[in-house]
Amino acid sequence: MSEKTDKNVKTDKAVKTDPAGGAEQRRLSVFKTYKLYVGGKFPRSESGRVYEVTTGTSAADAAGRGDWLANAPLSSRKDARDAVVAARKAFGGWAGATAYNRGQVLYRVAEMLEGRREQFVREVADAEGLSKAKAAAQVDAAVDRWVWYAGWTDKIAQVVGGGNPVAGPYFNLSSPEPTGVVTVLAPQESSFLGLVSVLAPVIATGNTAVVIASEKAPLPALSLGEVLATSDVPGGVVNILSGRTAEIAAPLAAHQDVNAIDLAGADEALAKELEIAAADNLKRVLRPQPVDNWTVTPGIDRMTAFLETKTVWHPTGSLGASGSAY
Template identity: 70%
Template sequence: MSSTTTPRLDVRKTYKLFVGGKFPRSESGRTYEITTAEGTFAANAALASRKDARDAVRAARAAQPGWAGATAYNRGQVLYRVAELLEGRRAQFVGDVAAGEGVSAKKAEELVSAAIDRWVWYAGWTDKVAQVAGNANPVAGPYFNLSVPEPTGVVAVLAPQASSLLGLVSVLAPVLVSGNSVVVLSSQDRPLPAVTLSEVLATSDVPGGVVNVLTGRTAEVAPHLAAHMDVNAIDLAGALGADGITWGELEADAAENLKRVRRPAGETEGDWLDTQSLEAILAFTETKTVWHPKGM
């Protein structure tokens, strides 16, 4: 038998959506071509439809009470576990980020490290937010009175267009801290780190439906999320640099059910290296104040 020198053909991954803990294709059957920063073919990603967005919201709504009802300690452990798994996939993320964002391997390493460290930073907040953002109120009467932050509910997150992993983590992790569930729409042209992150989440202890990841055209999917009456809040970071849509239009859509809106910090996407904040957590919380009389 003559041996040939045919090189082994690699097995490519099918990039799918992540909804309710499962990996469906778009119900529309559509995909779109993703290229590297240099313009070479990288993958075909699922092109999410309005129906996919609705399904993701439904999954997020179903998962939200359980996630909010978990103890803060438990949420902290579950989120920290995600960071452990991110570290294990470091090489893949570095490759995705370098190819998609067109940065050097060294820069990609820095961005991935920052993303993992950021996830750890937020994981540590779960059982501290109420202590820092809540307080007892000394009312002028015989009453116990306490204010505490609670999760807003289902949050739509438009992930930044340019920073495909660090930007994504910077807007996703803080929303999860207090117990919100999330529908995240990835960067339109650089969705691969988001899909890889969804694979990390699927094998973590984050319950299915707490994070749902859509890939597709921002201008097509974002208006449905902004207008959806069962979404409580939206982060518009990814509206910057998206073709065919502005954050102001989406904010106007969001007014229909008075969604809490986190606007982009500027008019162009900034550097995400120095952006972790308590404010990012509190933007998606509600303050509840409870009164009770005191008496013998």
């Protein structure tokens, strides 16, 4: 069996000096195996399938083929359904957590990313065919993006909620609540910064997510799963699938337990197809929006896209001995 099929990721063999005789010894390298991230665990695809991931375009040869990087899991429809089950199970606890706590958790993710910066710089450079300096800028921007959304978790309610003037002796208060399980099609061209930019606002507002990684560059997304698993994000809040975007997205768009879908990584034809499928259970749909530069500071649109508004009426009046209005 060739090294390429026997091992998942190519690396150079390490050389070690024998302290006794000074002779060089070669040791087997520890190869990295990329897996899905579902329910806080790292399963292989249910189908057992994989597909080859190669370097980005600037590193490709004259025929447009890049160097082989790894075999990524090729997710099946069953993997997609399992991810939805995990996301639904995690939704109650995550949505019920305080906004301040969610902010702390997101900041912890940024801390963990900072500690693994060099790994992500290498993976982004390979995935997108960037120089190390440009890849480093993308990774730094992604870490900053996590921090930015961490700061918004306990502030978005004040921006989109509030008291409403009504005729009558009532308080009328509107407050935002998360939509539920959101399917996120990660951008195809920006494998890491684009992914963070569409994922972070979804979970910052209390939703849980099923993410379909960039089809041609899934490795940074799969490595992000390792960061999430070692941070404070509860299992199931984020679930990451890799494979053929159209194949995985179709069952998720039609899934009755998915409440919303972000089509950032879909082309026009696929977006239209998924939007039709999503109409069956009245999913919220965020259509693809052209983004020339993911490093630009985002607004709050992606946070408000997957929020519902709850309005509460309460009679005004004096407080009784119990302290409640009557």
